[in-house]
Amino acid sequence: MDIHILAPKAGADYPTHWNEFLVWFATDEACLAYLEKLRWPAGFVCPACDCADHPYRSSRGRMVCRHCGHQCTVTAGTIFEKTRTPLRVWLAAAWYATSQKQGVNALGLQRVLGLGSYQTAWTMLHRFRAAMVRPGRESLHGKVEVDETYLGISDRQKPIIAKGGKNNTAKTLIVIAVEMLEPKGFGRIRLQRIPDDTAGSVLPFVQQGIKPGSTVHTDGSAAYRALTELGYLHQRTVMLESDVAAHVSMPGVHRVAALLKRWILGTHHGAIQPAHVDAYLDEFVFRFNRRSSSSRGMLFYRLLQQAVVTGPVTYDDVVQKSALGQEI
Template identity: 45%
Template sequence: MRAGGHCDNRMYVLLIYLSGPMLVSMGIQGAPVGGVDYPRTYQEFREWFPDDASCAAYLARLRWPDGFRCPSCDHDRAWQTSTRHWKCVSCGRKTSVTAGTIFHRTRTPLSTWFAAIWLVTSQKNGASAKNLHDMLGLGSYETAWAWLHKLRRAMVRPDRELLSDVVEVDESFVGGRATGKLGASTSKAPVMIAVENLGPQVNRKLRLGRVRLGVADSPGSKQLVDFARTTVEPGSVIRTDGARMFRTLASEGFKHEYISGYSSPEPGHVTLPGPHRVASLLKRWNAGTHHYRVEREHLQYYLDEFTFRFNRRRSSARGMLFYRLLQQSVNTDPHPLAELVSRTSELFPLNDNAAEFVPSDTHGEF
């Protein structure tokens, strides 16, 4: 049953039987379709999710795409006892549709969570905590900040596919300028970049595929080699600079190509154009949406959001991004708030009072 009350064979079917509705298995079949599996516009979004009940029904569909399964006895039928709870017909165990997800034990209406996810995914460059706080009327800035970090954690699938074909690997530095100082701040963090280079295209100098990003402990370390091993599919071509530490990749199932020596006369955007382009877009996004104000210990969360957006930059259906993030949210474990707000290494002051920023020279890449 779609969240507007319309029945669809892709969805769960609620049968009114004896003491209440029973959830039986009718999951999504095939690729999700706009207007059927996810709202295409803001108007449809409002029609589909007017209250907590409609949101809970949608989460049930995403959490149990192949039908309900009791976590205790594996039975496939349950009675719905409240908006968010189901009771197994066989063993009687009660299960919440939000248990074990990023919505675990939330006291905020699911409709507010859904509005936050729609806002985050429908904006090309995302939203800041201040945006979220002001637009949704959340209780505090800290709540909005924690919500965004929970969503960023859900943007990365643990089982995501490795990069393949031709992959360029390099590192860059992300951070702001120290107040009252000229030049780059010593607080800039080294960021590892791996991106698929799909080759040149007509009327376009560079065509990139998917990207992976990670924070390094220190610049130029062997951690970059481990990063390449864990993000690239064996048999693929890995292009790097001439650092000797990369030479082992050739004996580990990869085809290694490198720029001989560090003194190549060619600039970085020529020798390794993929990481150079990604680094440029990442820095512009950090400057425009977050005004450089990102703490190093939380930087990976922001890199995950950039990766989520970059890898889906060509999607014309913003509703699909909403669908994918919700789908991953019900498969992401809850994260203690205390861990999210820990600020023991504040290299950058946290105050992402963002302004909407769209780079003028991204050539459709982001």
């Protein structure tokens, strides 16, 4: 069953405000029951044999398949697997992260929830970010602007050049795709870090995120010349020596680039490690594509809905590319 077909209702499928949240999730048992309903909305299905039947329930929240005897828990195989943090805290973190329109950084989450360590808050947020990309999500379509921009971030792992100097700034190249709505406005977006602005980097991004047959609007870069051969309608606007400013010719990508940079500087103080840029891009896309949601509780529901079908993410998984930095 496609879990995204469900039409959740405020007050029935998710709490509408913080006081209601406290009533719904007063105990870890209530949290576990809620996650079980999200993971198996039509009833328990054995992860080992796919048998759909009520399981035997043993101690410590274990469920035993009546068909094959496989034992599992609600959180096994999800981002909550083997966590020692109470589920009440996990769900509170999800509520706080989604209820804040601009998101939250790890230091802020640690303070609000009274977590014992910065690393715990940091890892929790990265686990949630791993769940923000929905598998099989619909490709962008219609008219789509595509362009690249450099994202300047403060790399705190590098030594300061001189005494009293500023932290080094790392520039990361990002490719942006924005659906353009008629008569005006923006639809959904996609973001991805790329090593360079060559055809070998930008064309796979287009193919993975934009439906063939769509009109792809780019600047005059030669990297996009093969778009027509790949099944796209290609609209080129050469910016060099043009009388029309770039942000006027291609307003979508420039607007998204400005919002992304403001979000990195505002919520995260520009201090994210280059190795983790992709995770922050995923969060920004998740938030931007749901910006018109009338209920922040719906974002909480969607995040947990994806969290119970996303595989485990450990602290070591998150930091394996680089040492942990103080991303305030």
